[in-house]
Amino acid sequence: MKKWIVFVLSFLFATGAQAELKIDISGAQSNPIPIAVADFTGTSYGSDIREVIVQDLEQSGLFRIIHPDAYIQKMENVNQTPRFSDWQAVNAQALLYGSVERTDDQRLRVSFRLWDVFAGQSMEAKALTLPVQDWRRLAHMIADMVYSRVTGESGYFDTQVVYVAESGPARKRVKRLAVMDQDGANHRYLTDGKAMVLTPRFAPNMQKIAYMSFKGGKPQIYMMNLNTGREEYLGSFPGMTFAPRFSPDSKELLLSLAQNGNSEIYLYHVDDGQKTRLTNHPAIDTSPSFSPDGRQIVFSSDRSGSQQLYVMDRDGKNVKRISFGSKGTYATPVWSPRGDYIAFTKIQGGTFYIGVMRPDGSGERLITQGFLVEGPSWAPNGRVLMYFKQLPYTQDGERGQTGLYSIDITGYNERFIRTPGEASDPAWSPLLH
Amino acid sequence: MGGSFFYSVLLHVIVFAMLLFQLPAWEKRRIETVSAPIMIDLRQVEIAEKTNLPPLKTVQKPKPKAVQAPKPKPAPPQVKKTPSKVSEPKPQPKPKDAVKAVDTKVKKDTAVKPVPQSVPKPANRPAAQPLKAPAEETNDLDSLLASVEKISKKLPEPSLNDIVDTVTREGITGGVKGGVSGSLAQKLSVSEIDFIRSTVQRHWNIDPGAEGMQDMVIEIKVSVDKSGHVWDVKIVDQKRFRSDPAFRSAAESARRAIYICDKMGAESPFQIVASKHPDSYHHWKDMTFMFNPLDGNVS
Incomplete structure (x- = not known):
């Protein structure tokens, strides 16, 4: 009997004892993640690769690199297991290190490991191989993997940027196409500067760049084949063509055609050169951009009296206005690769802004401003924007410098992108790997 | 036969008492989830377990009346001592010494606990035992079982009131001084x-x-x-x-x-x-x- 009572009572009390303490954590910090990037041992490329990785991660604004002088443990090779207490002591939340070896066929093989220091768990361990001359790409790819593994989003370091390189005085400005890695390395010019070029755009498959050129005196859209380097004429249009933008599958090209004082949006089929008119309105319709699923198009139009943003189906139907900001005009809309935002340039009260809004027009946020900021372009992860900024005229009346900048979608971490000269009209490529 | 009947009655009384004063599990579910965003640094503010507890008096007052009526002598010193300890932590706050204050309070609390155990208790008075050290995970049960055994041995003919009173004090307070509920006393405070x-x-x-x-x-x-x-x-x-x-x-x-x-x-x-x-x-x-x-x- 006593045992029975004990059983019943223990059950009752056990029920109480098992109740857990429940704690709600609402909100979090958003500080850069402290990460230790230890040596990449092996060949002399190791330190160069490490340096590029460090620059990429720092540039993102989401990581804080702990200075190597603080490291207690020296990582001798990629297969060494870290002493986590040593890395915890320097407050590293993640640890990256690796080794580099040169293969017989003149390739570099980089092995790396990424650890969660406080959990003591491996987060990533991989080996990549590329030709020796692509060692920077190897570094960017590793940085992408670290970024992706830690933040949960895809990276954007192994990418390129095409832009308009500017030089010379204002009245005799030379504008050339140039392409470079997203960090400014491997810079090269694509055109000679004899004809002014504007608004270059990468095809998502990275085979072509579409742009507007004043070659022959008449502004028209051209495409450059990146494999051959040849310039392709898009075909004769009755008026001026401009503002090209590829479809997500790279098979179609949206463009604007100006004719008799009116501008309409057309869909150009890259393979057969056929054209489809999408808008038909006496107002100026321009700057079209596909949604990432290719079903909708955002564009700007002054059909309401001032330049605003509109969304329509890919066949030109169901046109809806999405921008309603008071006393402002909107231009150069670009749909985010992840589909959640549309970036735009806004002009209000004589000031230029770069902003984002939801595709239905809600949640408008202006993330940067300036004397002249314009032409936003999304990083392939839809997280970072690149745009160009012109500084105000000097007191001597000299034109302010123009350069490229990147900024996080949150409005933080604005960074200047170094170019050999002045720069405008950037367009970000997709991820190269 | 008589033993079985006794145990049956005893068990019913225990379960009834627990339901009356709420099962620990129910109680915890209701109180534990605290989502109010109050930011208080425990090390700087004097708070903690006693914020959840009513004064000791509420529990110990009934003792002399219900059980100790014939022998009132030994009880008063204990009863007086403990409430004074409980009410001590309320002195005027001294910001810089806040941490010290918490420490000393804890020491006092722990120092108090052994005292009642060492004091000789009069026979037939299980009511003096609530000042036992607060139990660990199984101490609620131990305490309750110990009480049940004592009741069965020392009170050959217990009245229903005595059983309820004893079990209530032992089982529900869990032997924690100053509280009406042992589980409450053992919980972490909001702070x-x-x-x-x-x-x-x-x-x-x-x-x-x-x-x-x-x-x-x-x-x-x-x-x-x-x-x-x-x-x-x-x-x-x-x-x-x-x-x-x-x-x-x-x-x-x-x-x-x-x-x-x-x-x-x-x-x-x-x-x-x-x-x-x-x-x-x-x-x-x-x-x-x-x-x-x-x-x-x-x-």
Whole structure:
């Protein structure tokens, strides 16, 4: 009997004892993640690769690199297991290190490991191989993997940027196409500067760049084949063509055609050169951009009296206005690769802004401003924007410098992108790997 | 036959009493989840377990009347002593000495506990035992069983009132002085829970621009040993953890926050709780954290 009572009572009390303490954590910090990037041992490329990785991660604004002088443990090779207490002591939340070896066929093989220091768990361990001359790409790819593994989003370091390189005085400005890695390395010019070029755009498959050129005196859209380097004429249009933008599958090209004082949006089929008119309105319709699923198009139009943003189906139907900001005009809309935002340039009260809004027009946020900021372009992860900024005229009346900048979608971490000269009209490529 | 009847009655009385004064499990569910965003540093503010408790008098007053009426002598010294200890922690606050004040209070509390045990108790008076040291996980049960045994041995013909009175005091207070409910007395105060919350939150780092943050709640179960060291951290939604990179990133960051707190040594909120509540290990050994990135401020 006593045992029975004990059983019943223990059950009752056990029920109480098992109740857990429940704690709600609402909100979090958003500080850069402290990460230790230890040596990449092996060949002399190791330190160069490490340096590029460090620059990429720092540039993102989401990581804080702990200075190597603080490291207690020296990582001798990629297969060494870290002493986590040593890395915890320097407050590293993640640890990256690796080794580099040169293969017989003149390739570099980089092995790396990424650890969660406080959990003591491996987060990533991989080996990549590329030709020796692509060692920077190897570094960017590793940085992408670290970024992706830690933040949960895809990276954007192994990418390129095409832009308009500017030089010379204002009245005799030379504008050339140039392409470079997203960090400014491997810079090269694509055109000679004899004809002014504007608004270059990468095809998502990275085979072509579409742009507007004043070659022959008449502004028209051209495409450059990146494999051959040849310039392709898009075909004769009755008026001026401009503002090209590829479809997500790279098979179609949206463009604007100006004719008799009116501008309409057309869909150009890259393979057969056929054209489809999408808008038909006496107002100026321009700057079209596909949604990432290719079903909708955002564009700007002054059909309401001032330049605003509109969304329509890919066949030109169901046109809806999405921008309603008071006393402002909107231009150069670009749909985010992840589909959640549309970036735009806004002009209000004589000031230029770069902003984002939801595709239905809600949640408008202006993330940067300036004397002249314009032409936003999304990083392939839809997280970072690149745009160009012109500084105000000097007191001597000299034109302010123009350069490229990147900024996080949150409005933080604005960074200047170094170019050999002045720069405008950037367009970000997709991820190269 | 008579023994069986007695045990049956006894059991019914116990269960009835527990239902009347609420089962510990029910009580905990209702009170434990505290989400009010109060930010108080436990080390600077004098608070803690007594904030949940009514004065000792409410429990001990009935003793002389119900049980001790024939022998009032020994009771008064004990009864007087304990309330004065409980009411001591209310002195005017001295900001700089706040931490010291908490320490001394704890010492006093622990110093008080053995005293009642060493005092000889009059026979047939189980009522003097509530001042037993607060139990660990199984002490509620031990205390209750001990009482039951004493009742059966020392009170050959107990009245129903005596049983109810004894069991109520033993079982419901769990032998913790000054409280009407043992489980209540053993719980962490709102401020202590908030101290854990704020410390963990301070180390939870997320990327506010990441996609899908707005509908992300991460449940993590944390197991702590008696010294306050974390020995297990489990992310509950393993399916989403494996399939959703953004969730995995936020969950790993949350898990990291727990581990970082664990590695704070004497500053660890878990170790602080362990040192303050060594006798209520069962209450804080398992914790469930609900991390919600955007329900508050991302600073």
